[in-house]
Amino acid sequence: MSNVELVANRYGKHRVRLMKVTRHPHGNEVFEWTVQVLLKGDFETVHTLGDNSKVLATDTMKNTVYSVARTSKASTPEVYATELVDFILSRNPQVSSANVNIEAHLWKRLRVDGKDHPDTFMRGSAEVQTTHVERGRDGVLHVTSGLSGLNLLKTANSAFAGFLRDSLTTLPDTQDRVFGTVVQAEWVYSDTNIDFDAVRATTRETLLKTFANHVSLSVQQTLYQMAEDAINAVPAISEIEIAMPNKHCLLIDLSRFGQDNPNEIFVPTDEPHGYIEARIRRK
Numbered sequence: 001m002s003n004v005e006l007v008a009n010r011y012g013k014h015r016v017r018l019m020k021v022t023r024h025p026h027g028n029e030v031f032e033w034t035v036q037v038l039l040k041g042d043f044e045t046v047h048t049l050g051d052n053s054k055v056l057a058t059d060t061m062k063n064t065v066y067s068v069a070r071t072s073k074a075s076t077p078e079v080y081a082t083e084l085v086d087f088i089l090s091r092n093p094q095v096s097s098a099n100v101n102i103e104a105h106l107w108k109r110l111r112v113d114g115k116d117h118p119d120t121f122m123r124g125s126a127e128v129q130t131t132h133v134e135r136g137r138d139g140v141l142h143v144t145s146g147l148s149g150l151n152l153l154k155t156a157n158s159a160f161a162g163f164l165r166d167s168l169t170t171l172p173d174t175q176d177r178v179f180g181t182v183v184q185a186e187w188v189y190s191d192t193n194i195d196f197d198a199v200r201a202t203t204r205e206t207l208l209k210t211f212a213n214h215v216s217l218s219v220q221q222t223l224y225q226m227a228e229d230a231i232n233a234v235p236a237i238s239e240i241e242i243a244m245p246n247k248h249c250l251l252i253d254l255s256r257f258g259q260d261n262p263n264e265i266f267v268p269t270d271e272p273h274g275y276i277e278a279r280i281r282r283k
């Protein structure tokens, strides 16, 4: 008789890298996706008895990623992830829920001689599109999408003043600082019957516009405003979580060299950095 019990488990394949090129007469399209598959289900005896009879091998999951990509017509990671989830559920009654997470790496069509090139691309930026898709046996599809690695910089309209001062506070108030961040955002869809590309574009544009136009009293306030504006701009979003590190740009003291520094010369720093995150939802 064992004195322990299995409380929870899931397993799958991580970091399956996939590139898909779709070929058209007018030019090719390219998707680069890093895929994660995670399954929950009737796997107790795998752990307790070493009975592998119901185990879908993670190697098979890797092959499934490629095979479903071949037959899929999806042009968004959300739709492809849903197809992958449903394919696995349909063939594996022992699986109670399937979860597929995708990071999409962005390739930008190269412009040559002022024109879009039909088949050549360059890596646009460090920005990554993300999606998490899960379906259980109740049939309900859960889709969360987002972005990460979106480097942004405000060079005006950012203040930080009036904060708590104690015996260890050295930071001066500032009415005018450089605000650098790398946005990570994840939004939950309340409706999954949507044009994921169009909704993603609107959400991203809204986040960018608010970051640019906001007269910021803190990272916290700007983050909240970005979230509020995204929820108001996109009816299909019920909740959004945003994380924004504060990548401090430190003003250099040039008075030692007899020079002034009217907010022009900074040293950009990576570490340590402030880290602000919040989850905001529609009431």
Ligand SMILES: O=c1[nH]c(=O)c2[nH]c(=O)[nH]c2[nH]1
Pocket: 160, 171, 217, 218, 219, 220, 246, 274
């Ligand atoms: O926008 C900011 N929020 C903070 O909480 C904080 N803390 C800090 O040192 N600088 C900043 N900036």
